[in-house]
Amino acid sequence: xxxxxxxxxxxxxxxxxxxxxxxxxxxxxxxxxxxxxxxxxxxxxxxxxxxxxxxxxxxxxxxxxxxxxxxxxxxxxxxxxxxxxxxxxxxxxxxxxxxxxxxxxxxxxxxxxxxxxxxxxxxxxxxxxxxxxxxxxxxxxxxxxxxxxxxxxxxxxxxxxxxxxxxxxxxx
Numbered sequence: 031x032x033x034x035x036x037x038x039x040x041x042x043x044x045x046x047x048x049x050x051x052x053x054x055x056x057x058x059x060x061x062x063x064x065x066x067x068x069x070x071x072x073x074x075x076x077x078x079x080x081x082x083x084x085x086x087x088x089x090x091x092x093x094x095x096x097x098x099x100x101x102x103x104x105x106x107x108x109x110x111x112x113x114x115x116x117x118x119x120x121x122x123x124x125x126x127x128x129x130x131x132x133x134x135x136x137x138x139x140x141x142x143x144x145x146x147x148x149x150x151x152x153x154x155x156x157x158x159x160x161x162x163x164x165x166x167x168x169x170x171x172x173x174x175x176x177x178x179x180x181x182x183x184x185x186x187x188x189x190x191x192x193x194x195x196x197x198x199x200x201x202x
Contacts, residue, residue, distance in 0.1 A: 031062070031117070032045050032048070032064075032117045032136075032192050032194070033045055033117075035064075035115055035116050035117045035118070036116075036117050036118045036121075037116050037118050037119075037175060038118035038119070038121075038175075041118055041121070041196065041197075042196070042197035043117070043118070043121065043194045043195065043196055043197060044194060044195045044197060045192065045193075045194050046133065046193045046194055046195060047074075047192075047193045048138075048190060048191070048192050048193075049078055049190055049191045049193075050138070050189060050190040051188065051189050051190055054140065054187065054188070054189040054190070055140055055189055056140070056142075058142045059140035059141060059142045059187065059189075060141070060142065060143070061140070061141040061142075061143060061178065062115075062138060062139070062140060062141075062189075063113035063114060063115055063120075063138075063139050063141055063178050064113060064114055064115070064116070064117045064119075064120035064136045064137070064138065064139070064192070065091075065111065065112070065113045065120055065123075065136065065137040065139050065188075066120040066121055066122060066123030066124030066125070066136050066137075067087040067088050067091065067123060067124065067125075067137065068085065068086065068087040068088065068125045068127045069086060069087075069088040069089075069124070069125070069126055069127065069129070069134075069135050070083045070085040070086035070087075070088075070089075070126075070127040070128055070129060071083055071086045071088075071089060071129065072129065072131065073086075073088060073089060073092075073135065073191075074133055074134075074135040074191060074193040075131065075133055075193075078191070080092050080093050085127055085128070086127070087100070088135060088137065091137060091188055092137075092188055092191075095183060095187060095188070096111045096180075096183045096186050096187075096188075097183060098110065098111065098181065098182075098183055105179075106152045106164070107149055107152065107153065107154060107155065107162055107164065107179045108153075108154030108155070108181075109181075110161075110162075110179040110180055110181045111139075111179065111180045111181075111183070111186050112177055112178075112179050113139055113141065113177065113178045113179070113180065113186070114175060114176060114177045114178065115176055115178070116175040116176060116177075117136060117192070118175075119175040119177065120136050121134065121136065121196070124136055132195050132196075133193055133194070133195055134193070134194055134195065134196060135191055135192065135193055135194075136191070136192045136194070137188045137190070137191060137192075138188070138189050138190035138191065138192060139186050139187065139188055139189065140186070140187050140189045141161065141178060141180055141185060141186050142160075142184075142185045142186075143160065143161045143163075143178070143185070144160025144161060144182065144185050145158060145159055145160045145161075146159070146160060146161045146162060146163060147159055147162055147163075148162065148163045148164075148165050148169075148171075149162045149163070149164055149165060149171070150165045150169070150170050150171040150172070151171075151172060152172060155181070159181060160180065160181060160182050160185050161178060161179060161180045161181060161182075161185060162178070162179050162181075163176065163177075163178055164176060164177040164178070164179065
């Protein structure tokens with residue numbers, strides 16, 4: 031799924047490994063999406079050991095789950111957890127923080143869409159909506175690539191990690 035859904039034409043990635051959390055999937059979580067966030071440790075380099083760094087959002091999510099409180103209220107569809115079926119879109123937000131590494135990590139997330147709606151314009155969906163699907167330009171929306179935004183932490187959980195390198199990219 032990672033390689034097939036890498037759609038940005040001028041970017042390339044090489045898949046190194048996929049790790050799935052045992053017994054993480056529940057029947058109500060019907061969608062799988064990618065989420066990119068900040069990594070401030072070497073998780074994904076071996077071993078797969080979470081850290082206690084407060085600036086390592088990746089490990090914080092793995093240990094404690096997602097938190098809407100840490101999302102940006104000025105995001106396109108309001109505060110929420112932004113994910114995409116397109117791995118290269120999630121890659122935009124995958125960032126190594128204060129570490130020099132050629133490897134990058136995306137979270138694989140399971141989503142229960144709950145009460146979901148499709149959004150074609152940049153706006154918060156209103157009360158009672160658990161998630162939205164952002165419509166792409168061919169669907170009459172404003173997005174180049176699809177995204178799913180979850181507004182309730184109980185409707186999303188990390189179920190795995192993808193470790194990859196970006197072709198042509200050098201760490202600073």
